[in-house]
Amino acid sequence: MSWRQFTWAALLVAALLLGACDTEPPVTSRTFLAFGTLVEVTIVGTEPKQAEQAIGQVQQEFEYMHRTWQPWDASALARMNMLLTTGAWFSAAPSVLPLLQQAAELERASGGRFNPAIGKLIKLWGFDESDQPTAQPPPKDEIASLVAAKPSLADIEIDGIRVRSTNPAVALDFGAFAKGYGVDRTIELLRRHGIENAIINAGGDLRAIGSHGDRAWRIGIRAPRGGGILAAVEISGDQSVFTSGDYERFFEFQGQRYHHILDPATGYPARGLTSVTVMTREGARADAAATALFVAGPDHWRQVAADMGVERVMVVLADGSVQMTARMAEHMHFEQDPPPQTTVVSTP
Ligand code: ADP
Ligand code: MG
16 A cells, blocks of 8 residues: 555544544533432533533532431421421421422332331431431330331321421431432433433432433442442333342441331331332332332332332342342343342232
């Protein structure tokens, strides 16, 4: 090849490469801290300046929700928790009302397994975000009296923007729900900016819309007992994937693991499963269901999934084996070799 031919060939290759870059859609991504976890927002196919602006608003929204929905620190929710113990009517914080109403429906559907009214019990164990977990289980009688008081969102009466609780034991803690509700709200915000392809990932819990260029979004599900990624799910369109596990916040006492997902019926950490992954459209429903199914345990999770209207579920049992619904199996690829012992089950 002459120098002249070589130069032309080189120019052609460069042009082809540039062409390839041109057809790749722009990707804009930012990570920030909210709800005690890293939130990563990725936008595909939107001009970077516009994408940056939208992500800035998402970040502000998360910071607002995080500040407002702290159960005990100086926040709108903390004020409500104080007033709920009095039995008197008061005006609810505007951002808390829709959160409360949606959570109440999901609590009912879950048969009380997802119950954001057990804030006092969560605080007693030290599993609210502001506290360090206690080093040992709290006194039995204190747990028993909080359980016997049966706090529920159904105890809250709502009249316009005014609310009151008929049960002084009610205290709101949206730790199992705020992330899901938050990704729904911020995905809506992105849509108002005309964004069609995005993923908002809050520490492994996420909602995605559209696709990553011509590929599906690929999401890793963490192995509950370490060892990296258990499985990957591929999603496109509008889907949320939420996982609740016994490894997020816990302490060990006399050889037992005490973790942050409490069974409202016993007052103790729910036993039997190590993680639950739920895939469904709305983040709020996915988040509430992951917690509720974790509480339901190996024998009841399928019924509770049906009651809460979620069809795609994977659970990991204490022995490391996996059960999942047929609809979930369509999306799941195990990343571990050998893969865990897996049973595909039908929901009622
Ligand atoms: P993660 O922290 O992994 O997102 P969850 O969504 O299950 O897990 O949320 C756990 C948090 O929810 C706890 O830290 C506590 O604040 C609260 N919580 C614990 N048990 C329940 C329950 N049964 N119903 C509602 N909220 C709960
Ligand atoms: Mg949850």
